[in-house]
Amino acid sequence: MCLQNAGIVIVGLLCDDSTKLAHVKPIVVNLVQDKSWRVRYMSAVKIVEIQQxxxxxxxxxxxxxxxxxxxxxxxxxxxxAAAEKLQSFCAALTEEGRQKGIIEEILPVIRPLTTDANQHVKIALAQVVMGLAPLLGNQSTIEHLLPIFLSMLRDDTPEVRLNIISSLEKVSDVIGADELQYSLLPAIIDLAQDGKWRVRLAIVEYMPLLAKQLGQKFFDEKLLKLCMNWLTDHGRCWRTDCQRRNDLMI
Structure with missing residues (x-):
C-alpha cells in the first residue's frame, strides 16, 4: 500500500509536467481500480489532490x-471516503462542464448513497451534499438537489438529519424564501419536534436565519408559537439556548 500511496503523491509532484503526467495516468487508473480496498480507499482520500x-x-x-x-x-x-470529498471535488471541476458533470454523472450515483446500508456513508454525504447548491444555482438546486435534501432530512439516522440541518443555510441562500416556505419549511417544522434533542437544537440554531429570510409577518404567523413551545422543553441547557435564540429574533 505504501508504494501505491507514493504513486498518488508523485502525481502532485508532476503537476507541471504534461509529458510525465501522461505516463503516470495509467498508474492512477490502476490505483482507483486496485484489487486492494485499502488502495482504493487512499485513492478516494487523495482524489481531489489527484484532480488538481x-x-x-x-x-x-x-x-x-x-x-x-x-x-x-x-x-x-x-x-x-469518497462521499466526504463530494463538495471539494465538485468545486474543483472546471467551471465549463461542471454543472453538466454534477447533474448527469455525479448525482445519479449520489442518490442511492442517501439510503446506503452503511450509515457512515450517509453521515459523510449529509455533511457535504448541501454544498453543491451554490455550484448549481437556484433552478438546478430546486430540481435536482431538493429531493435529496428532503429525503435525508427524514433519514432514520439522527446524525444524518443533524448534518443536513446544520448546513441548511447553504441551500436556503440559493433557493430563496418562496421555495424555502414551500419545500423545506414543512420538514423543518417536523424536525422541531424530533426525538433527538441535538436535532431539535440544530433547528433552534437555524431559526434566526430562517426568520430573517421569511420575514417578520410569516415568522409570527407560522413559527412564533413553535419557538415559544421550545421554552418548555425539559432540558435546562436546551431552554437556555432557546431563550438566547428567541432574543436574537426579537
Missing part, C-alpha cells in the same frame, strides 16, 4: 468517472 494535479490535462468526463467509480465501490470505507 491533472487539472485541465485530462477531460472532466474522465476524472468524474474515476470519482464516481469510488463512490460506487463495494467497500463502505471507500464510499465513505
Amino acid at each position: 494535479a491533472f487539472g485541465t490535462k485530462i477531460g472532466i468526463e474522465e476524472i468524474v468517472a474515476w470519482y464516481t467509480g469510488l463512490l460506487k465501490d463495494c467497500e463502505g470505507e471507500v464510499r465513505d
